[in-house]
Structure formats: C-alpha cells, structure tokens
Amino acid sequence: MKTFLKSIQDRRSIYAISNASPISDARIEKLIGEAVKNVPSAFNMQDQKAVLLFGQDHDKLWSIVLETLRKIVPSASFAKTEAKIKSFAAGHGTVLFFSDNAVVEGMAKEFPLYAEKFREWAPHGAGMLQFAVWNLLESEGLGASLQHYNPLITEEVKKTWNLPADWKLIAQMPFGAPTALPEEKEYEPLEKRFHVFGK
Numbered sequence: 733m734k735t736f737l738k739s740i741q742d743r744r745s746i747y748a749i750s751n752a753s754p755i756s757d758a759r760i761e762k763l764i765g766e767a768v769k770n771v772p773s774a775f776n777m778q779d780q781k782a783v784l785l786f787g788q789d790h791d792k793l794w795s796i797v798l799e800t801l802r803k804i805v806p807s808a809s810f811a812k813t814e815a816k817i818k819s820f821a822a823g824h825g826t827v828l829f830f831s832d833n834a835v836v837e838g839m840a841k842e843f844p845l846y847a848e849k850f851r852e853w854a855p856h857g858a859g860m861l862q863f864a865v866w867n868l869l870e871s872e873g874l875g876a877s878l879q880h881y882n883p884l885i886t887e888e889v890k891k892t893w894n895l896p897a898d899w900k901l902i903a904q905m906p907f908g909a910p911t912a913l914p915e916e917k918e919y920e921p922l923e924k925r926f927h928v929f930g931k
C-alpha cells in the first residue's frame with residue numbers, strides 16, 4: 733500500500749473507469765468499513781453512514797440517476813447527460829455517503845448550546861469520510877470521482893435500498909479501474925494558500 737502522503741499526492745478525479753478492479757470486493761468492503769469506523773465526527777456522534785454498491789445494485793443506482801435526469805433534462809442535451817451517467821455506470825462499484833439526521837438532531841437537542849454547530853459540523857465529518865475513502869481507493873489502484881445527484885435521487889435511493897428516512901444522501905462516489913489518465917491539474921501557488929509563522 734502507498735504511503736498516506738503519496739496517496740494524497742496521487743488522488744485525482746478519475747472519470748474514465750472500467751468494471752475491472754485490481755483488488756477483491758472483500759478488500760474494498762474492508763477498506764470502506766475501516767474508513768467509516770475510524771474517521772472522526774464532532775463529539776464522536778458518528779452520523780456518517782455509507783452504502784457500498786456492486787454489480788446489479790451499482791447498475792441500479794446509475795439507472796435511477798439516468799431516469800431521474802431524463803424527466804428534467806431537455807431532450808436536445810440528453811445525449812451528453814446519458815454519456816456522462818454511462819461513464820459512471822461503467823465502473824466497478826459506487827459508494828453512497830449519508831449523514832444520519834436523527835443523530836445530528838439528537839445531538840442538537842442534547843447539547844442545545846451547540847445545536848447549530850452540530851448541523852455545521854456534520855458536513856465536515858462527511859467530507860473527512862469522503863476524502864478517506866477516495867484516498868484508500870486510490871492507494872489500491874482504483875480511480876474514483878465525487879458526484880452529487882442528490883437531492884434529486886434521494887427518495888428513490890432510500891426506497892430502493894430500504895434505508896432509514898433520516899439518512900440524508902450527501903454524495904456518490906463511482907469507482908473502477910482507471911482507463912485513462914486525468915488531465916493536468918493547475919495549482920494555485922502554495923504561498924497564496926499556506927502560511928507558516930514562528931520558524
């Protein structure tokens with residue numbers, strides 16, 4: 733496995749993915765489970781939830797996205813939309829990220845002084861989990877990207893996989909074996925974004 737630093741340096745949004753995987757599904761499940769278990773949350777509230785979809789369930793997700801978009805995207809531009817959704821469907825699997833609103837609101841009720849803070853911190857914890865999963869997949873040779881078809885698909889997703897009503901869908905991460913390199917990325921000068929004092 734790569735070092736954490738190397739994985740941070742190498743992680744990119746990978747849109748060209750295939751159904752292949754350099755590691756087993758059991759290994760993918762283990763990696764994502766470890767991330768869900770160990771990634772921190774405010775007050776250790778553990779509102780972050782994830783669902784891992786393989787095979788027909790992965791296909792089903794992207795067909796939900798496609799059929800949802802078909803209803804709202806003008807038909808003249810639908811071919812482009814369809815090609816994009818099919819590129820995600822071409823992958824090996826998808827991770828769905830949620831925040832359990834029952835947990836967040838439970839904490840807000842229990843600690844009224846911080847009520848607004850829990851609602852503010854929940855997306856921070858969600859981002860930490862997404863970043864951990866993205867890097868873990870990258871470090872084992874999988875390419876992934878981060879998509880947001882919520883809230884359009886949220887109700888259909890919860891109905892399809894019988895998920896609790898309080899789970900708020902936050903992001904979808906399709907992944908698979910990379911089939912093309914990403915384009916060069918531009919970086920803002922680090923000195924504009926990072927300051928060090930006291931050395």
Ligand SMILES: Cc1cc2nc3c(=O)[nH]c(=O)nc-3n(C[C@H](O)[C@H](O)[C@H](O)COP(=O)(O)O)c2cc1C
Pocket residue numbers: 743744745746877878879880914917
């Ligand atoms: C919070 C967040 C939301 C993002 N949403 C999307 C998205 O909806 N669709 C998408 O294709 N990429 C999305 N991205 C990916 C960014 O566009 C991408 O990370 C950024 O351009 C840097 O490129 P890189 O991931 O290749 O390093 C998102 C990234 C972050 C951190």
